Amino acid sequence: AQTVTQSQPEMSVQEAETVTLSCTYDTSESDYYLFWYKQPPSRQMILVIRQEAYKQQNATENRFSVNFQKAAKSFSLKISDSQLGDAAMYFCAYRSPGQNFVFGPGTRLSVLP
Amino acid sequence: DTAVSQTPKYLVTQMGNDKSIKCEQNLGHDTMYWYKQDSKKFLKIMFSYNNKELIINETVPNRFSPKSPDKAHLNLHINSLELGDSAVYFCASSKQGNSNQPQHFGDGTRLSIL
Numbered sequence: 220a221q222t223v224t225q226s227q228p229e230m231s232v233q234e235a236e237t238v239t240l241s242c243t244y245d246t247s248e249s250d251y252y253l254f255w256y257k258q259p260p261s262r263q264m265i266l267v268i269r270q271e272a273y274k275q276q277n278a279t280e281n282r283f284s285v286n287f288q289k290a291a292k293s294f295s296l297k298i299s300d301s302q303l304g305d306a307a308m309y310f311c312a313y314r315s316p317g318q319n320f321v322f323g324p325g326t327r328l329s330v331l332p
Numbered sequence: 333d334t335a336v337s338q339t340p341k342y343l344v345t346q347m348g349n350d351k352s353i354k355c356e357q358n359l360g361h362d363t364m365y366w367y368k369q370d371s372k373k374f375l376k377i378m379f380s381y382n383n384k385e386l387i388i389n390e391t392v393p394n395r396f397s398p399k400s401p402d403k404a405h406l407n408l409h410i411n412s413l414e415l416g417d418s419a420v421y422f423c424a425s426s427k428q429g430n431s432n433q434p435q436h437f438g439d440g441t442r443l444s445i446l
Contacts, residue, residue: 252432258373262420264437271432308373312435317428319365319387320435322375 221246223313223323231329232301239286240296240326242311251315253287253294258325259307267309270294298328306330335359338423338438346446347415353408353441355423363428364406365435366398369420381406382428410443418445 222245232238244253255267270278270287277285282302286295298305311323338355345351357364363382367375379398380387386398395411410417423438 254434256434262440262442264422264424264435264440266434266436269432269434310375319377319380320426325373325375327373 221248221313221315221318221321223311223321225309225311225323225326227326228324229327229329231331232298232305233331234301234303236301237297237299238301238328240298240309240311240328242294242296242323244292244294244311244313244321244323246292246313246315248315251313253285254312254314254320255283255285255294255296256310256312256322257305257307258310259304264310268296301330303330303332336423336425336436336438338421338441340441341439342442342444344444344446345413347413349413350409350411351413351443352410353421353423353443355406355408355438356404357423357425357436358404359425359436361425361427361436362403363426364400365424365426366406366408367422367424369422369440371419375422378408379406413443413445415445418443 224243251272253270257265268280282299308325310325313321336357365380366378378392397409399407420440422440424435426435427433
């Protein structure tokens with residue numbers, strides 16, 4: 220079965236600085252998709268960024284980018300110019316065709332003013 | 333124009349009661365889900381359902397049952413509520429055939445058992 224691991228239960232970053240959240244996954248599939256979701260205190264689950272495994276180019280969305288290392292099965296999220304509104308739980312998720320999503324345990328990010 | 337809406341947002345009830353949480357999506361998705369998020373924020377899938385197949389996480393007690401009157405709705409019924417059922421329950425939907433499509437989540441229902 221596929222598993223997703225987020226080894227950092229908590230992280231903190233100074234406002235305007237850069238932080239990287241790690242995610243690794245275990246799969247025998249070659250075709251799959253990876254996602255990062257953000258859950259602020261309001262508890263909404265918000266999609267931050269997604270990556271298709273067949274694409275070598277790392278996905279970027281404004282201040283959010285990923286470092287996708289397929290051979291290492293690693294999918295880290297980099298947040299640049301951190302803002303107070305970035306404080307949230309961040310969940311890494313994996314999905315292969317025809318299968319349900321598998322979520323990691325989450326990383327709680329604090330942004331210090 | 334909410335994409336996935338679930339009601340109520342908060343539910344406080346006594347142990348032993350039966351309750352329901354409603355979920356509706358207007359995205360035209362063919363698959364809907366229920367997740368339980370515990371106090372440690374871990375997301376556990378309970379059910380996934382499309383018009384063809386209901387997949388149940390085998391660890392979910394049979395006191396929990398999904399009911400889908402149509403493709404746009406997946407309600408969650410819980411019988412004989414227990415203290416351990418206290419959690420936030422999320423409804424979500426997606427297009428099953430397109431694996432690159434994300435799940436869209438409702439805002440969650442915080443269930444508190446007294």
